[in-house]
Amino acid sequence: MxxxxxxxxxxxxxxxxxxxxxxxxxxxxxxxxSADAIDAIHLETTEQSESLRAVWRSGGMKALRQAIGNTVVxxxxxxxxxxxxxxxxxxxxxxPARLAVPLRPTQFRxxxxxxxxxxxxxxxxxxxxxxxxxxxxxxxxxxxxxxxxRAIERALALAVLLSLGLGVLGGLVLAxxxxxxxxxxxxxxxxxxxxxxxxRVIVVTEGSDAFDRLAARLxxxxxxxxxxxxxxxxxxxxxxxxxxxxxxxxxxxxxxxVLIADPxxxxxxxxxxxxxxxxxMRMLTMVIEISRSGSVSRDRFVQVSLPDLLExxxxxxxxxxxDAGLVFTVAIDDRPPAIALHxxxxxxxxxxxxxxALRHGAGGGExxxxxxxxTDGIAIQVEDRxxxxxxxxRAQAMKRFGRLDxxxxxxxxxxxxxxxxxxxxxxxxxxxxxxxGPGLVARIVLPI
Amino acid sequence: xxxxxxxxxxxxxxxAYLAKxxxxxxxxxxACADGRDGLFLASEGIFDLIIADRMLPGLDGLSMVSAVRxxxxxxxxxxxxxxxxxxxxxxxxxxxxxxxxxxPFSFAELSARVEALVRRSDRAATEPQKTRLSVGDLxxxxxxxxxxxxxxxxxxxxxxxxxxxxxARHAGQVVTRTMMLEKIWNYHFDPxxxxxxxxxxxxxxxxxxxFPTPILHTVRGAGYRLAVEA
Numbered sequence: 001m002x003x004x005x006x007x008x009x010x011x012x013x014x015x016x017x018x019x020x021x022x023x024x025x026x027x028x029x030x031x032x033x034s035a036d037a038i039d040a041i042h043l044e045t046t047e048q049s050e051s052l053r054a055v056w057r058s059g060g061m062k063a064l065r066q067a068i069g070n071t072v073v074x075x076x077x078x079x080x081x082x083x084x085x086x087x088x089x090x091x092x093x094x095x096p097a098r099l100a101v102p103l104r105p106t107q108f109r110x111x112x113x114x115x116x117x118x119x120x121x122x123x124x125x126x127x128x129x130x131x132x133x134x135x136x137x138x139x140x141x142x143x144x145x146x147x148x149x150r151a152i153e154r155a156l157a158l159a160v161l162l163s164l165g166l167g168v169l170g171g172l173v174l175a176x177x178x179x180x181x182x183x184x185x186x187x188x189x190x191x192x193x194x195x196x197x198x199x200r201v202i203v204v205t206e207g208s209d210a211f212d213r214l215a216a217r218l219x220x221x222x223x224x225x226x227x228x229x230x231x232x233x234x235x236x237x238x239x240x241x242x243x244x245x246x247x248x249x250x251x252x253x254x255x256x257x258v259l260i261a262d263p264x265x266x267x268x269x270x271x272x273x274x275x276x277x278x279x280x281m282r283m284l285t286m287v288i289e290i291s292r293s294g295s296v297s298r299d300r301f302v303q304v305s306l307p308d309l310l311e312x313x314x315x316x317x318x319x320x321x322x323d324a325g326l327v328f329t330v331a332i333d334d335r336p337p338a339i340a341l342h343x344x345x346x347x348x349x350x351x352x353x354x355x356x357a358l359r360h361g362a363g364g365g366e367x368x369x370x371x372x373x374x375t376d377g378i379a380i381q382v383e384d385r386x387x388x389x390x391x392x393x394r395a396q397a398m399k400r401f402g403r404l405d406x407x408x409x410x411x412x413x414x415x416x417x418x419x420x421x422x423x424x425x426x427x428x429x430x431x432x433x434x435x436x437g438p439g440l441v442a443r444i445v446l447p448i
Numbered sequence: 449x450x451x452x453x454x455x456x457x458x459x460x461x462x463x464a465y466l467a468k469x470x471x472x473x474x475x476x477x478x479a480c481a482d483g484r485d486g487l488f489l490a491s492e493g494i495f496d497l498i499i500a501d502r503m504l505p506g507l508d509g510l511s512m513v514s515a516v517r518x519x520x521x522x523x524x525x526x527x528x529x530x531x532x533x534x535x536x537x538x539x540x541x542x543x544x545x546x547x548x549x550x551x552p553f554s555f556a557e558l559s560a561r562v563e564a565l566v567r568r569s570d571r572a573a574t575e576p577q578k579t580r581l582s583v584g585d586l587x588x589x590x591x592x593x594x595x596x597x598x599x600x601x602x603x604x605x606x607x608x609x610x611x612x613x614x615x616a617r618h619a620g621q622v623v624t625r626t627m628m629l630e631k632i633w634n635y636h637f638d639p640x641x642x643x644x645x646x647x648x649x650x651x652x653x654x655x656x657x658x659f660p661t662p663i664l665h666t667v668r669g670a671g672y673r674l675a676v677e678a
Contacts, residue, residue: 271668274554274669278638281552282638285532285550285637288533289637292533296535300535300538315607316633316643317643319647319650320643320646323646344534344538344637345534347635347637348534348637348639351641355639355641
């Protein structure tokens with residue numbers, strides 16, 4: 001099978017459409033013109049034969065001949081009007097010398113009337129009515145209609161030619177336009193396929209045609225893809241960068257452990273290696289949890305009572321806070337009904353918040369885990385009285401691997417807040433940091 | 449006590465490492481690398497424990513576990529997998545596994561879980577439900593939820609009691625931090641902070657303060673063990 005380019009197909013389609021529409025139009029004109037003309041002749045023939053028969057009835061053959069003589073216009077070859085005898089020979093008027101059609105009463109018929117040169121070439125529409133022993137023949141030659149039909153047929157041929165010409169021209173113009181728009185889109189996709197996601201399709205008509213709508217959607221998709229890729233790059237770079245330190249420590253400690261001769265001291269050193277390895281593992285697990293959280297389906301959600309959940313977490317963490325010399329308080333303002341949550345991820349987020357508060361806000365002496373009913377939802381918040389995070393630094397703190405310089409000296413990979421942010425998003429809520437004057441309020445706001 | 453353990457793991461080095469460790473611990477080990485072979489061997493019903501990877505050729509681990517359970521085989525199954533997210537663990541347990549351990553794992557953790565699993569299935573099969581547990585001079589009344597040591601009552605909070613009960617049910621065995629987080633708090637992730645140690649520390653003070661011998665021991669790099677040691 002021959003494979004045609006899109007441009008060629010559009011051109012062919014346009015030609016075919018032009019052809020079909022022109023043929024249909026001309027064909028319709030041809031058909032109606034012919035039918036109308038026959039109808040008019042039918043009417044004329046009937047009227048004429050009736051009026052001439054009336055003349056014959058009142059004035060006899062003489063009056064009829066006179067009427068025929070008055071009606072016939074010399075030189076008008078289209079008219080058929082005559083009196084013929086019982087043998088079919090013309091006795092008066094305009095008709096073939098001898099009729100070739102059967103002599104019987106005829107209302108309206110189309111046939112060739114005679115065999116001689118003048119009449120043989122064309123058909124006539126005629127009517128035959130008996131008048132005494134003779135016959136009255138009325139009608140018209142169809143040569144006029146035939147010539148009209150020829151003219152229309154010529155128009156038809158011209159229309160076909162014109163259609164072909166216009167079709168080719170229109171098709172080429174259309175194909176060129178469509179091709180150009182498609183090429184522009186294809187080229188951007190091609191560049192994207194090669195890895196450059198920065199190019200965008202130019203929107204021509206401000207989104208009013210299908211190409212622009214396609215382009216706009218494609219641009220949005222490319223934008224998102226570019227964002228994701230940029231984030232992925234940051235994550236990969238940061239992960240590689242942040243893994244270097246624990247791995248370097250791991251290496252140094254392993255090297256030292258190998259060199260220790262005393263078995264007890266070596267065992268202690270090896271224990272330290274395990275702690276370091278676990279840190280790396282935890283970091284990797286958290287990265288996986290964050291990237292997976294976007295695709296967690298809602299069938300993982302279970303109905304959870306937030307006050308119960310918070311009390312449970314507080315029960316786990318209160319001794320830890322106390323051991324760190326902090327006053328740990330749980331404050332539950334009211335008891336909202338259970339809501340659907342991914343329990344594990346939510347617990348992980350809340351414990352991350354508490355861990356952060358214990359780690360960075362310990363200097364303030366107190367940490368509060370609070371459930372607050374707000375106009376925009378329910379907030380689970382952890383408040384500390386530590387140094388807090390300046391407003392300008394908060395966005396950075398919430399990014400993946402976004403550790404603030406002040407936190408660089410403490411353990412952690414800067415993933416905790418990113419996980420909380422991802423989990424809040426998973427629950428169609430948000431994560432925000434605020435000032436506790438002094439200290440930090442970190443809250444997960446969930447819609448209700 | 450020697451157990452028959454089936455290892456279904458397609459990674460040859462992990463399989464060999466597991467087999468070596470478990471054999472050294474006194475178990476009889478059989479290994480295969482294909483899910484279908486695993487299902488076939490498990491169907492013989494001669495194993496005390498099955499350790500299965502998730503990503504296996506032939507038949508994946510979860511389908512294998514489901515098929516084993518569908519065949520009415522109650523042998524405890526421990527899934528060992530690199531798929532470590534919370535939802536992966538939930539999927540594993542839902543498929544019918546009794547325990548789930550993420551790769552890379554520490555052998556101490558695996559060993560503790562193996563002991564816990566086979567003990568539990570033994571107990572379910574032979575022992576009547578106990579109402580009292582005792583470890584040395586420590587007495588735990590499970591019905592009254594009361595604890596005493598050498599006749600002296602030790603008041604414990606609800607969570608502390610659960611923790612002690614779990615340790616006592618595995619007396620003499622290592623119980624890891626993650627096992628405690630999973631069983632006592634139902635948390636399937638590693639919080640990374642020393643929460644379990646803090647709770648154990650408090651429990652230990654209550655169990656040991658004023659008594660001459662320690663009873664709750666730290667096993668370096670692995671976890672804790674409740675036992676009277678000479």
